[in-house]
Amino acid sequence: MKDVRADERDTTMNDVKIETKGVQVYYGENHAIKDVSLAIKDKTVTAFIGPSGCGKSTFLRCLNRMNDTIDIARIEGEISIDGEDIYDPRVDPVQLRAKVGMVFQKPNPFPKSIFDNVAYGPKIHGLASNKAELDEIVETSLRRAAIWDEVKDRLQAPGTGLSGGQQQRLCIARAVATSPEVLLMDEPCSALDPIATAQVEELISELRTRYSVVIVTHSMQQAARVSQKTAFFHLGDMVEYGETDDIFTNPQDPRTEKYITGRIG
Amino acid sequence: MTAIPDTPSRPSSILEADARTRKRNAAEKRFRMYGLGAIFVGLTALVLLLTSILMQGLPAFQQSYVTLEVPLLEDTLDPSGERNIDDIAGVISFGYNGLIEQAVEDAIETQGIEIEGLDDPAEIVSNQAAAQVRRFVLANPERIGTSETFRFLTTSRVDQYYKGQVTMASAERDSQISPQQLQLAEALAEAGLLEQSFNWNFVTQPDASDQRPEAAGLGVAILGSAYMMLIVLCLALPIGVAASIYLEEFAPTNRITDIIEVNISNLAAVPSIVFGILGLAIFINFAGLPQSAPIVGGLVLTLMTLPTIIISTRASLKSVPPSIRDAALGVGASKMQAVFHHVLPLAGPGILTGTIIGLAQALGETAPLLLIGMVAFVTEYPDAPPEGFFDPATALPVQVYNWTQRADPAFAERASGAIIVLLVFLAIMNITAILLRRRFERRW
Ligand SMILES: Nc1ncnc2c1ncn2[C@@H]1O[C@H](COP(=O)(O)OP(=O)(O)O)[C@@H](O)[C@H]1O
Numbered sequence: 001m002k003d004v005r006a007d008e009r010d011t012t013m014n015d016v017k018i019e020t021k022g023v024q025v026y027y028g029e030n031h032a033i034k035d036v037s038l039a040i041k042d043k044t045v046t047a048f049i050g051p052s053g054c055g056k057s058t059f060l061r062c063l064n065r066m067n068d069t070i071d072i073a074r075i076e077g078e079i080s081i082d083g084e085d086i087y088d089p090r091v092d093p094v095q096l097r098a099k100v101g102m103v104f105q106k107p108n109p110f111p112k113s114i115f116d117n118v119a120y121g122p123k124i125h126g127l128a129s130n131k132a133e134l135d136e137i138v139e140t141s142l143r144r145a146a147i148w149d150e151v152k153d154r155l156q157a158p159g160t161g162l163s164g165g166q167q168q169r170l171c172i173a174r175a176v177a178t179s180p181e182v183l184l185m186d187e188p189c190s191a192l193d194p195i196a197t198a199q200v201e202e203l204i205s206e207l208r209t210r211y212s213v214v215i216v217t218h219s220m221q222q223a224a225r226v227s228q229k230t231a232f233f234h235l236g237d238m239v240e241y242g243e244t245d246d247i248f249t250n251p252q253d254p255r256t257e258k259y260i261t262g263r264i265g
Numbered sequence: 266m267t268a269i270p271d272t273p274s275r276p277s278s279i280l281e282a283d284a285r286t287r288k289r290n291a292a293e294k295r296f297r298m299y300g301l302g303a304i305f306v307g308l309t310a311l312v313l314l315l316t317s318i319l320m321q322g323l324p325a326f327q328q329s330y331v332t333l334e335v336p337l338l339e340d341t342l343d344p345s346g347e348r349n350i351d352d353i354a355g356v357i358s359f360g361y362n363g364l365i366e367q368a369v370e371d372a373i374e375t376q377g378i379e380i381e382g383l384d385d386p387a388e389i390v391s392n393q394a395a396a397q398v399r400r401f402v403l404a405n406p407e408r409i410g411t412s413e414t415f416r417f418l419t420t421s422r423v424d425q426y427y428k429g430q431v432t433m434a435s436a437e438r439d440s441q442i443s444p445q446q447l448q449l450a451e452a453l454a455e456a457g458l459l460e461q462s463f464n465w466n467f468v469t470q471p472d473a474s475d476q477r478p479e480a481a482g483l484g485v486a487i488l489g490s491a492y493m494m495l496i497v498l499c500l501a502l503p504i505g506v507a508a509s510i511y512l513e514e515f516a517p518t519n520r521i522t523d524i525i526e527v528n529i530s531n532l533a534a535v536p537s538i539v540f541g542i543l544g545l546a547i548f549i550n551f552a553g554l555p556q557s558a559p560i561v562g563g564l565v566l567t568l569m570t571l572p573t574i575i576i577s578t579r580a581s582l583k584s585v586p587p588s589i590r591d592a593a594l595g596v597g598a599s600k601m602q603a604v605f606h607h608v609l610p611l612a613g614p615g616i617l618t619g620t621i622i623g624l625a626q627a628l629g630e631t632a633p634l635l636l637i638g639m640v641a642f643v644t645e646y647p648d649a650p651p652e653g654f655f656d657p658a659t660a661l662p663v664q665v666y667n668w669t670q671r672a673d674p675a676f677a678e679r680a681s682g683a684i685i686v687l688l689v690f691l692a693i694m695n696i697t698a699i700l701l702r703r704r705f706e707r708r709w
Pocket residue numbers: 027030032050051052053054055056057058059070072
């Protein structure tokens with residue numbers, strides 16, 4: 001992996017944000033992730049691609065310990081954020097998840113008002129000491145998620161009444177509101193129409209200036225459009241990881257080549 | 266590769282149904298008829314049941330009253346003339362019978378009623394009348410020496426005469442009423458002294474003995490049932506919801522939770538009388554709680570209701586989409602926050618409906634209450650809670666059972682009346698459940 005990272009074409013030269021070493025994930029007997037080591041950079045969009053069922057979501061969910069909620073899941077190996085092991089017994093996953101926000105495949109706003117959706121995270125983490133601060137956080141988050149203009153007049157309307165694309169951006173705003181450092185997105189556009197997809201993709205490119213973004217996608221075009229780094233997964237292995245341009249123009253592994261040319265998956 | 270054979274061709278016109286389609290349509294039509302038939306049979310049974318109960322029970326809400334002027338004679342009530350309340354109280358109800366007789370005779374005289382062969386005219390007045398006058402006198406001793414107008418219940422025989430259950434012919438053979446007495450009642454009615462009116466006492470008064478069925482009411486039974494429902498609500502709801510949340514959201518999936526789960530489903534199917542035996546053994550024999558008390562009934566019914574509440578609560582927790590939990594956990598809510606802030610409010614209407622249905626079940630439960638002695642004859646209201654939970658009381662369904670066991674036709678009528686009251690309560694609860702569900706269900 002180190003040599004991939006040392007590639008000269010890596011122009012951003014940012015620090016490593018997340019580092020994983022020899023991560024294995026088992027669902028009972030099912031070995032879903034096999035020995036994955038990679039380094040995810042700060043202020044970069046990293047895409048995970050691969051055929052369905054290859055473990056992209058599983059691996060993504062390891063990064064904020066969402067797999068803890070699955071009884072049969074067992075994780076081995078090391079994952080660290082800013083050099084701190086997130087599976088250290090002293091780590092409270094609740095705190096970790098405020099730092100590593102997540103956006104899910106299907107937009108899942110709470111059945112509450114738009115305002116409450118965004119305000120919920122800051123409230124439970126005590127990020128605002130009064131109403132004015134909370135209002136400000138909500139506004140900033142909605143602006144960062146590029147949805148402020150569309151909802152500013154109906155903050156008390158239910159979040160579930162928005163269109164699919166708006167809901168997904170609301171979910172992004174909700175994730176952004178806890179001031180995370182990393183944003184994990186699991187196929188955030190798969191339930192959206194092309195226009196909403198374009199809006200969210202544009203948003204992802206903007207989010208990159210502040211956050212380290214990891215996005216799972218089944219669309220290679222999307223990976224090519226939004227990401228700087230791409231990791232290709234296949235049957236639980238991480239086959240190849242590198243600059244997005246390289247992966248798409250000059251894949252090193254035959255399996256990657258087959259996939260991006262449309263022969264597996 | 267072998268060539269794939271052609272599929273058999275179908276007749277070309279779609280304007281004409283082929284034999285197969287006709288057969289299928291006929292089967293579907295038959296099935297619909299079966300369904301309609303089943304619903305029709307069910308509805309007919311329901312209508313018959315309701316009409317029969319209403320026909321038999323509604324008269325219980327009407328009762329005959331006779332208005333009499335009772336002379337409160339000093340000689341009888343306070344021979345010493347000192348208005349000493351202890352002396353007055355020394356005259357027991359039996360001593361007042363003379364006054365009632367006097368009152369009836371006065372009425373006959375003033376109305377100029379003449380009936381040949383009339384014996385014991387006062388028998389048309391309820392046995393309760395003496396006690397009613399005595400209570401008044403003890404409360405107003407200064408009225409002794411005057412006369413006072415009272416509204417008494419008539420005996421159930423006179424009342425039943427107006428409801429058509431007693432006739433002149435049957436009175437001939439009846440030791441408790443004579444045709445002459447019925448004629449007297451008619452004469453009094455003509456004079457406006459005897460009339461039928463709505464019988465609030467049926468809903469408010471305690472049960473009464475066979476001597477005065479016309480006075481029997483549901484008051485104690487309603488209170489007892491209310492107390493038990495209160496106990497069931499206060500115990501079963503929190504315990505059931507807590508257990509369900511733990512099992513559904515927190516418990517690891519392993520053998521032990523599996524066993525618990527199977528057992529809860531089984532408990533829901535245990536015959537209620539078994540819970541009665543359990544209650545008798547544990548709460549009365551072992552824990553020494555009083556018999557016939559709402560506390561024991563409430564505890565037994567709680568045990569019975571818990572599985573219902575747990576099952577419905579778990580179902581409504583399950584129906585909350587997992588994406589909501591993910592969303593909450595994803596912004597860093599703890600598991601408990603996710604459950605209490607997001608899952609529980611969404612499951613709330615379902616939980617409430619389940620609870621109300623569980624309560625309604627408990628309200629109609631009879632068998633276990635018989636075993637713990639709630640069938641006792643109780644004429645005193647229980648105190649206000651919490652002490653009242655330990656006082657003897659009965660319950661609505663048990664009161665129904667109790668009254669059906671008694672001979673006087675007035676009790677048969679009251680049993681149906683009590684069923685109506687019970688059904689009204691059940692209907693109110695079920696309607697509340699439906700309204701709650703409508704009001705709060707899935708607001709997104
Ligand atoms: N909750 C789960 N319980 C058991 N097995 C799971 C669970 N989630 C995923 N898996 C298994 O792990 C493997 C990887 O799944 P996933 O990470 O969802 O793939 P992807 O997101 O790449 O489509 C699959 O074989 C899937 O069956």
